[in-house]
Amino acid sequence: MSEAPADPRVFRRILVATDFSPASAPAFERALGLARAMGARLDVLHAYQERALAELGYAPVGSFDAWDREVRAQAAARLEPLVARARAAGVEAEPLLVTGFPDEAIVEAARQRRADLVVVGTHGRRGAARVMLGSVAARVVANAGCPVLTERG
Incomplete structure (x- = not known):
């Protein structure tokens, strides 16, 4: 559970999640605006699922490591402009x-x-x-130990 901010009307650390889809762009904009207005730190997070070993089939040794490095590099490259944009707006930001x-x-x-x-x-x-795909946002709302703001894409 997170510590309460000194002023309950102010957030000091905001985590915004992105899957790089158009639906996550408004969430980033909202988080950036809040972080800037409140002087909060912004963590820009992207989560990816590791490939199941079964998907790799009879791939050569090291294929998983190469795949993982490539996925991480691509995701990091897509996170960086968001972080740079936040920093340019005067917000302390970090990719995650x-x-x-x-x-x-x-x-x-x-x-x-x-x-x-x-x-x-x-x-x-x-x-x-x-029903088939579920809702990441709904599960975050249900399980997070802090307030969650959902922004429709």
Whole structure:
């Protein structure tokens, strides 16, 4: 559970999650605006799932490591412009690249970093798509130890 900010109306550390989709862009904008207005630190997180060994089949030794390095490099390259944009706006920001199921990784990162607020985008899926795919945002809201702001994409 995170420590309460000195002033309950002010967030000191905001974690924003991105999957680099158009749905996560408004969440980043909202988090950036809040961080700037409140003088908060901004952690820009992307979570990816490691490839199952079964997916790799009979791949040569080291294939997983090469794949993982490539995925991390690509994600880091996509996080950097977001972090640079936040810094250019006068916000202290840091990229955060983690592995795992996105909802679990977001909740755990928020706990470890003692985030006062988590901001996540929603894809706005309904009906069968939501039932089949679930909602990362809904699971973050249900499990985070701090307030969560969802921003519709």
